[in-house]
Structures are given as C-alpha cells and as structure tokens.
Amino acid sequence: xxxxxxxxxxxxxxxxxxxxxxxxxxxxxxxxxxxxxxxxxxxxxxxxxxxxxxxxxxxxxxxxxxxxxxxxxxxxxxxxxxxxxxxxxxxxxxxxxxxxxxxxxxxxxxxxxxxxxxxxxxxxxxxxxxxxxxxxxxxxxxxxxxxxxxxxxxxxxxxxxxxxxxxxxxxxxxxxxxxxxxxxxxxxxxxxxxxxxxxxxxxxxxxxxxxxxxxxxxxxxxxxxxxxxxxxxxxxxxxxxxxxxxxxxxxxxxxxxxxxxxxxxxxxxxxxxxxxxxxxxxxxxxxxxxxxxxxxxxxxxxxxxxxxxxxxxxxx
Ligand code: NAP
Numbered sequence: 001x002x003x004x005x006x007x008x009x010x011x012x013x014x015x016x017x018x019x020x021x022x023x024x025x026x027x028x029x030x031x032x033x034x035x036x037x038x039x040x041x042x043x044x045x046x047x048x049x050x051x052x053x054x055x056x057x058x059x060x061x062x063x064x065x066x067x068x069x070x071x072x073x074x075x076x077x078x079x080x081x082x083x084x085x086x087x088x089x090x091x092x093x094x095x096x097x098x099x100x101x102x103x104x105x106x107x108x109x110x111x112x113x114x115x116x117x118x119x120x121x122x123x124x125x126x127x128x129x130x131x132x133x134x135x136x137x138x139x140x141x142x143x144x145x146x147x148x149x150x151x152x153x154x155x156x157x158x159x160x161x162x163x164x165x166x167x168x169x170x171x172x173x174x175x176x177x178x179x180x181x182x183x184x185x186x187x188x189x190x191x192x193x194x195x196x197x198x199x200x201x202x203x204x205x206x207x208x209x210x211x212x213x214x215x216x217x218x219x220x221x222x223x224x225x226x227x228x229x230x231x232x233x234x235x236x237x238x239x240x241x242x243x244x245x246x247x248x249x250x251x252x253x254x255x256x257x258x259x260x261x262x263x264x265x266x267x268x269x270x271x272x273x274x275x276x277x278x279x280x281x282x283x284x285x286x287x288x289x290x291x292x293x294x295x296x297x298x299x300x301x302x303x304x305x306x307x308x309x310x311x312x313x314x315x316x
Contacts, residue, residue: 090112
C-alpha cells in the first residue's frame with residue numbers, strides 16, 4: 001500500500017451523473033470517498049447541448065450546466081474528486097481493492113462503485129479513422145460551429161442522432177440523416193421535429209460505405225440496403241451517433257460482463273465480485289438516461305454503505 005491517505009472506504013470510478021450521485025450519497029453518509037474521473041466531470045451530458053427530459057428544469061438546461069451543478073452539490077458535501085485520473089486496472093488485494101491509476105500509482109478502498117459510462121461507437125468504415133477531427137466527429141456540441149453553411153451527414157436513428165441533427169440546423173445549410181432502417185429508434189417527439197425541419201433530409205434503409213477525402217472530408221459513398229444502389233454525396237462533415245460502447249476494458253476478466261461488454265449486476269447493483277457495484281450507462285440495464293443513471297448512482301451509494309456496515313459487523 002502507498003500510504004494511509006490512499007486508503008478509502010469507497011472509491012467511485014467515473015464522474016458522470018451516476019458517479020456524482022453516488023458521491024453525494026456517500027459523502028452525506030460521511031464515508032471517506034474518492035471519485036476518480038479520467039477527464040472532467042459530467043460524462044456524456046457535458047457534450048450534450050440541452051437536456052430536456054431530466055425533471056426539475058421545465059425551461060431545459062444545458063448539459064454542461066447540469067453537470068456543473070451535480071459536481072458542485074457533491075463537493076458541497078465534501079466529496080474528494082481526482083480529475084485526469086483514469087483507472088487502468090482493478091483487483092482484490094489483501095482484503096481490499098486496488099485501483100491502478102494512470103501516472104498516479106495505486107489507490108485502495110474497501111468498496112468500489114464503477115460508473116465509467118460509455119463512449120461513442122465507430123462506423124468502422126474506410127476513411128473514418130483517417131478523417132477523424134478533419135470532418136468526422138462524434139460530438140456536434142463540440143464541433144458543430146465549424147460547419148457553418150456547410151453540408152453534413154448525421155449517421156444513426158436513435159435519440160442522440162436526432163437531437164444532434166436538430167442542434168446542427170443552427171450552423172449547417174443541409175443535414176442528411178442516414179439511417180440503416182426506415183423506422184427510427186428515437187422518441188416520437190424528436191421524430192416529429194425533424195420532419196418539420198426544412199434543412200433536414202432523410203436517407204433511409206441506407207448505410208455509409210466509405211468516407212471520402214484526403215486532408216478533410218469531401219464526401220461519402222452511401223449504399224441503399226434494399227436496392228443495392230450506391231451513390232456519392234458531396235459533404236463537409238459526418239457526425240456519427242450509432243450507439244455506445246461501455247468503458248469496461250479495465251475490468252475484463254475481473255467482473256462478469258454481458259456479450260456487449262456491459263457490467264452485469266444484481267438488484268442492489270452488486271457485480272459478480274462482492275464489494276464492487278456498478279451504476280449508469282456502464283451497467284447492463286434497460287434504459288440509458290440521465291434520470292436512470294442518477295437513480296442507479298443513489299442505489300449504488302446506499303448499497304456500498306450497507307456493504308461496509310455488514311463488513312464492520314462481521315469483524316466485531
Ligand atoms: P441508440 O438508441 O442505441 O441508437 C443507435 C442508432 O444507431 C440506432 O438507430 C441504430 O440503428 C443505429 N446503428 C447502430 N449501429 C449501427 C451501425 N453499425 N451502422 C449504422 N447505424 C447503426 O443510441 P444513442 O442514440 O446513442 O442513445 C444511447 C442511449 O442514450 C439510448 O438509450 C438513448 O435513449 C439515450 N439518449 C437519450 C437522449 C434523450 O433522452 N434525450 C439523448 C441521447 C441519448 P437500429 O435502430 O437499426 O438499431
């Protein structure tokens with residue numbers, strides 16, 4: 001062990017809505033708690049322009065503002081947060097858990113909550129990797145303004161794709177939503193909005209086969225899945241919103257994961273290893289929403305407290 005300062009009752013890995021809520025509950029229960037966050041707090045809501053389905057904000061709230069409010073509330077109760085701290089491995093050691101953190105050595109805790117969320121899935125097509133940052137983007141909130149009066153594509157048909165296409169109408173002159181089916185997964189209220197927007201055009205039953213361009217995106221080849229026809233579209237940017245991949249590589253082989261890599265838990269959000277809990281988008285659950293992540297963060301925080309009480313009683 002490094003020193004006693006590095007030994008906590010609870011370490012929360014991930015500073016999105018689930019992790020910050022778990023932190024609020026743990027800090028209010030006076031547990032010695034550390035939250036490790038690989039970047040800045042907020043998780044995926046930080047790159048969302050507006051959140052309009054999280055209760056309590058009838059006039060909508062900016063994603064970043066909501067994240068800042070959650071962080072401020074957690075800190076107010078004394079939660080310790082370590083930024084730029086990416087967990088690279090997790091294992092049981094001497095009756096506690098050891099977390100290795102990039103460039104910062106090891107931290108130890110009696111119990112752990114994993115709330116590391118998910119990152120955007122890739123199309124895995126020619127041109128995508130080479131042109132990322134040169135017209136290929138996974139964050140309209142971050143990069144949308146670079147596409148003023150330009151033509152862009154949004155790939156996907158879920159809530160994220162539709163919301164971000166609507167956001168891009170502020171900048172782009174034309175937005176093509178390319179979706180592999182003729183039915184959208186997105187909420188009906190969002191679908192209605194895109195149908196009313198003159199800048200948005202739908203290309204359905206189609207997949208992007210290749211992204212074209214040398215130093216920047218110049219176009220792409222789109223294949224209609226039903227007819228097999230291929231067409232070339234001249235565009236300046238592509239925003240990819242085709243779902244997410246969980247951040248679980250550091251617990252592969254340590255915890256039970258489902259086929260897609262999400263962490264499997266019981267009703268108390270305990271993972272396959274007693275003492276380790278999971279909450280939010282990283283967990284195998286039915287709905288990826290801020291409201292759900294917050295609820296799971298609260299439950300994981302309380303489950304961790306109950307686990308610590310049980311361990312204490314056993315030692316008496
Ligand atoms: P999602 O709901 O899983 O939708 C992914 C979309 O990408 C689907 O339309 C899917 O097509 C398509 N897709 C998947 N793989 C593809 C591939 N290889 N090539 C082309 N298309 C592909 O993901 P999301 O939109 O990122 O949202 C993730 C979660 O966050 C969801 O639970 C969502 O509800 C939530 N979210 C909520 C809000 C909100 O409530 N306002 C905003 C953003 C995200 P198919 O439909 O054919 O499978």
